[in-house]
Amino acid sequence: MTTTLTTPTTTGPSRARRVAALARGETRLLLRNRTAVVNSVLLPLLLVAAVPAMDLGGDVPLGPQLLSTAVGVTxxxxxxxxLVSTYVARREDLVxxxxxxxxxxxxxxxxGTAVPSLLISLGQVVVVAVGVAVLGEWSAPVEYLLPLVAVLLGTAVMTVLAAASTLFTRTPESAQITTLPLMVATTSLSGLLYPISSFPDWLSTVARLLPVTPVIELLQLGLAGRTWDGEVVDAGGAWAAAPLPLAVLAGWLVIGGVAARGFRWAPRR
Structure with missing residues (x-):
């Protein structure tokens, strides 16, 4: 059973109330999962605690580097x-x-189903930002708007990709397999573990077209004024280097949105 994602025709306040009510229910379900809650709390704390030992390479200062990594990880x-696991679980339970x-x-x-995961992601980034400031690694961003745009677009892209990934994910358990290719590719090639400039030219080109790479690029441009190849720029230079990663994110948003139109609401038989 497939359903086209149609545009709502009801008023804005009514939509907001319905989404909020569903989000509250999903949040209560999440809080009952102690393992998920503990993991959500420990991940940012461990990341901040590892600041003194982290050396991810490249010329980006440690504070912006850690914040970029935190956003990419979340x-x-x-x-x-x-979200893939949650959407599939709710589908298979006929919810x-x-x-x-x-x-x-x-x-x-x-x-509404996505809100709890999105709030946890935001909370983790805030915790890491506070930890970076406490440890004295915070520095004023070169451009404040670019990091905000990066987080918002990155969240939207990963949400629609999660919805699209449910098309070939039969059970919540199988999500560990179906999500693996994208997770491995994005964590290893997006600049989270190694600077993109250290890759061969052809691999750098491919890496910059992945969905998380432009988020990291925009974050490093805005937070540290560093381009993907290590060039130092001011606010004007950061915006001059932003069109390509913004275009890549827009492309993934369109691709994910089109694929998610075939989202299944009933279990696959």
Missing amino acids: LVFLTYYN LQRMRTGELTAPEVLL
């Missing part, structure tokens, strides 16, 4: 993976199908 492991028979529209169901 997008891949929380936003993307958690999504029941919700679609009521007033909730398709986008409202997907957004």
Whole structure:
């Protein structure tokens, strides 16, 4: 069973109330999962605790480097993976199908279900930012808007990719396998573990087209004024280098959105 994600026709406040109500229910379900809660709290704390020992290479200062890594990690492991597992679990339990028979529209169901994971992702980044400041590694961003744009677009991209990934994910357990290719590619080639400039030219080109790489590029441009190849720029130079990563994110948003139109609301038989 497939359903096209149609545009809601109801008023904005009504949509917001329905999404908020669904998000509260999903949050209660998440809080009952002690393992998920503990992992969500420990990951940023361990990341901040590892600051003195971290040396990821490249010329980006440690503070911006750590914040970029924190955003990339949360997008891949929380936003993307958690949402694939959550969407599939709700589908297989017939929860999504029941919700679609009521007033909730398709986008409202997907957004309301995603809210807890998105809030945890945001909370982790905030905790890491506070930890970086406490440890004295914080520095004023070169351009404040670019990091915000990077986080918002990156979250939107990983959310629609999660919805699209449910098309070939039959069970919550199988999400560990179906999400693996994207997770491995993005964590190893997006600049989280190694600077992109250290790759061969052809691999650098491929890496810059992955969905998380432009997020890291925009973060490092805004936070540290560093381009992907290590060039130091001011605010104007940061915006001059931003069109390509912005275009890549826009492309992935379109691709993911088109693929997610085939989202299944009922279990696969």
